[in-house]
Amino acid sequence: MANIQQVAQKAGVSVATVSRVLNKNTTVSPKTKLKVENAIRELNYEPSMLGRNLRNSESRLLLVLIPSISNPFYTEIINGIEDTAVSNNYNILLCDTDSNPQRENIYFNLIKNKLADGIISMDPAVNMQKLNELAATHSIIQCSEYDENGCIPYVTIDNELAAYRAVKHLIQSGHKKIALINSDEKFLYARQRRQGYEKALKEFHLPIFNEWMITSQQLGFEDGQQAMRKLLQLNEKPTAVFAVSDTLAIGALREINANQLKAPNDIAVVGFDNISFSNMTNPTLTTISQPMYKMGCVAANMLIDKIKGKDVSSVILDHELVIRESTLG
Amino acid sequence: MANIQQVAQKAGVSVATVSRVLNKNTTVSPKTKLKVENAIRELNYEPSMLGRNLRNSESRLLLVLIPSISNPFYTEIINGIEDTAVSNNYNILLCDTDSNPQRENIYFNLIKNKLADGIISMDPAVNMQKLNELAATHSIIQCSEYDENGCIPYVTIDNELAAYRAVKHLIQSGHKKIALINSDEKFLYARQRRQGYEKALKEFHLPIFNEWMITSQQLGFEDGQQAMRKLLQLNEKPTAVFAVSDTLAIGALREINANQLKAPNDIAVVGFDNISFSNMTNPTLTTISQPMYKMGCVAANMLIDKIKGKDVSSVILDHELVIRESTLG
DNA sequence: TTGAAAGCGCTAACAT
DNA sequence: ATGTTAGCGCTTTCAA
Numbered sequence: 001m002a003n004i005q006q007v008a009q010k011a012g013v014s015v016a017t018v019s020r021v022l023n024k025n026t027t028v029s030p031k032t033k034l035k036v037e038n039a040i041r042e043l044n045y046e047p048s049m050l051g052r053n054l055r056n057s058e059s060r061l062l063l064v065l066i067p068s069i070s071n072p073f074y075t076e077i078i079n080g081i082e083d084t085a086v087s088n089n090y091n092i093l094l095c096d097t098d099s100n101p102q103r104e105n106i107y108f109n110l111i112k113n114k115l116a117d118g119i120i121s122m123d124p125a126v127n128m129q130k131l132n133e134l135a136a137t138h139s140i141i142q143c144s145e146y147d148e149n150g151c152i153p154y155v156t157i158d159n160e161l162a163a164y165r166a167v168k169h170l171i172q173s174g175h176k177k178i179a180l181i182n183s184d185e186k187f188l189y190a191r192q193r194r195q196g197y198e199k200a201l202k203e204f205h206l207p208i209f210n211e212w213m214i215t216s217q218q219l220g221f222e223d224g225q226q227a228m229r230k231l232l233q234l235n236e237k238p239t240a241v242f243a244v245s246d247t248l249a250i251g252a253l254r255e256i257n258a259n260q261l262k263a264p265n266d267i268a269v270v271g272f273d274n275i276s277f278s279n280m281t282n283p284t285l286t287t288i289s290q291p292m293y294k295m296g297c298v299a300a301n302m303l304i305d306k307i308k309g310k311d312v313s314s315v316i317l318d319h320e321l322v323i324r325e326s327t328l329g
Numbered sequence: 330m331a332n333i334q335q336v337a338q339k340a341g342v343s344v345a346t347v348s349r350v351l352n353k354n355t356t357v358s359p360k361t362k363l364k365v366e367n368a369i370r371e372l373n374y375e376p377s378m379l380g381r382n383l384r385n386s387e388s389r390l391l392l393v394l395i396p397s398i399s400n401p402f403y404t405e406i407i408n409g410i411e412d413t414a415v416s417n418n419y420n421i422l423l424c425d426t427d428s429n430p431q432r433e434n435i436y437f438n439l440i441k442n443k444l445a446d447g448i449i450s451m452d453p454a455v456n457m458q459k460l461n462e463l464a465a466t467h468s469i470i471q472c473s474e475y476d477e478n479g480c481i482p483y484v485t486i487d488n489e490l491a492a493y494r495a496v497k498h499l500i501q502s503g504h505k506k507i508a509l510i511n512s513d514e515k516f517l518y519a520r521q522r523r524q525g526y527e528k529a530l531k532e533f534h535l536p537i538f539n540e541w542m543i544t545s546q547q548l549g550f551e552d553g554q555q556a557m558r559k560l561l562q563l564n565e566k567p568t569a570v571f572a573v574s575d576t577l578a579i580g581a582l583r584e585i586n587a588n589q590l591k592a593p594n595d596i597a598v599v600g601f602d603n604i605s606f607s608n609m610t611n612p613t614l615t616t617i618s619q620p621m622y623k624m625g626c627v628a629a630n631m632l633i634d635k636i637k638g639k640d641v642s643s644v645i646l647d648h649e650l651v652i653r654e655s656t657l658g
Numbered sequence: 659t660t661g662a663a664a665g666c667g668c669t670a671a672c673a674t
Numbered sequence: 675a676t677g678t679t680a681g682c683g684c685t686t687t688c689a690a
Contacts, residue, residue: 342660343661344661344662345660345661345662346659346661349659349660356660357659357660358659361659361660380666382666383666383667383668384665384666385666386666386667443667
């Protein structure tokens with residue numbers, strides 16, 4: 001592999017001139033430029049980012065922390081991040097933390113070691129204290145899940161309002177017994193969505209039963225199945241379920257089917273996220289649509305601004321209730 | 330951010346000694362070591378990988394090329410790659426090429442620029458010629474999809490045999506009219522799976538109708554729906570369908586449901602990949618299970634061996650037919 | 659056991 | 675318009 005020296009030698013110029021050509025500096029005469037370009041071609045030269053980055057102390061790499069690539073919710077967000085990053089001459093490093101602190105540390109080190117210029121964290125299980133510490137010296141943005149008390153800018157939706165609307169839709173469809181399949185309330189979004197759920201119930205003077213609020217530790221399909229199984233074992237069964245993620249809702253649907261019951265007639269189901277699967281289930285799933293692609297774009301733009309030293313402030317994006325078969329009698 | 334110089338100064342030693350401590354070189358006296366470690370702690374020093382990598386001309390980063398993170402098939406493979414990489418002190422850079430040559434180029438440049446030490450390509454749409462050229466000077470492994478005529482080591486399964494078994498299962502369940510929903514045959518796996526399909530039909534003296542072989546350009550759910558729609562419009566409708574990916578099969582199931590038909594009684598369906606969602610559909614999907622996690626581990630180990638300069642040869646892993654409701658009358 | 663110094667590939671300030 | 679040179683942070687050879 002050729003280096004800049006060899007190119008300079010071959011072109012009969014100095015390394016500085018080669019560097020100028022490389023960086024599209026205008027103060028190079030067309031003739032010299034041509035010579036250099038020929039030398040580059042002949043030697044098959046590719047500049048080393050390592051040298052360049054060391055010199056410029058930047059890597060033009062952005063870290064994206066996600067708890068698991070297997071949750072389709074993140075897919076579209078990442079597309080938004082990636083498109084925005086690439087058009088700003090950054091590349092992204094997808095980091096699947098598996099909500100594992102050890103892996104998390106590896107990725108935190110990457111930024112400490114100057115191998116990345118910034119982080120977009122989407123992991124609800126991230127160590128918030130460490131993240132806040134890191135944010136004091138590095139550029140960090142939170143996407144979707146965030147720390148209420150921290151000072152890291154974030155982009156998200158109004159989770160409480162979205163949950164409120166989802167539950168209100170169930171109530172207005174005639175349901176009075178509405179269950180909640182929630183995540184662990186150590187996560188902010190889980191607390192916010194429960195609040196929206198309770199707000200809707202209270203507004204319509206419906207009872208809030210602890211029995212009808214199931215907490216699921218994970219967001220897999222199986223976890224939704226399990227939660228639904230618990231609900232179906234109750235004496236007083238709900239007639240509708242609001243699940244805080246589509247994956248949980250899809251698992252719940254599956255369990256309803258497996259028990260020879262029908263959604264929405266026996267039990268109506270609403271999910272959250274509008275992942276692409278949610279339109280493939282039988283019945284198709286009513287859900288809250290988050291503007292995932294846009295969220296990714298906004299997050300990436302915020303991070304790039306932050307890296308440039310600009311002031312950035314948090315953003316709340318709109319959401320939408322998508323009504324499909326699982327709630328339409 | 331402190332650098333190695335400042336640590337050396339604070340500890341009252343030379344930078345060389347600090348480097349020795351950092352790299353666990355044994356020729357440092359315990360006393361000196363302690364001094365250095367204290368200085369590191371006090372200054373909150375983190376070594377810069379940029380400097381280290383420039384010097385060592387390695388990045389300890391592996392590139393993983395996938396056509397789209399939205400295909401769950403890749404999820405488990407990536408987990409395998411990541412676990413193996415991390416335990417060998419490498420990190421992975423997930424590269425979503427979107428089957429877009431321009432993005433592909435960005436990632437190829439990353440390795441040319443020394444920002445990555447090797448590539449695992451899982452993108453069937455990758456520019457094989459470029460990949461082969463790159464393989465002459467860099468470490469590259471192919472996973473799942475590969476180039477028959479190239480010289481890049483790969484890990485995959487026997488696609489023809491797997492498809493043969495899937496179709497044979499349909500035949501033995503009593504089906505005689507079996508359709509194929511395939512990918513574009515510019516992809517090797519599509520050609521191989523069609524061969525398996527035809528081999529099974531021939532073996533049982535069943536007719537091969539072009540009308541029953543649908544080619545889908547993409548692997549999304551909607552594409553499976555569309556393909557199924559075409560099949561349902563035929564005069565002579567098949568009674569069973571083999572789709573070369575679970576996502577296609579799930580779309581097909583959805584279309585069957587939407588037409589008030591039932592799988593498997595009206596039409597049986599077999600998929601390919603055993604993605605986690607395939608067990609959540611109604612009915613659950615019969616499919617070919619690929620050892621995805623293992624495939625990822627093997628690919629990562631092969632790549633790391635290759636980077637170390639060892640000789641590596643291609644690997645064919647086992648697969649399994651998972652029989653579920655969509656073929657069980 | 660430790661230090662001095664060269665050099666990895668590049669950019670930019672300064673000089674011409 | 676172009677060249678010279680210092681230096682980004684680190685590892686490693688050589689010398690002491």
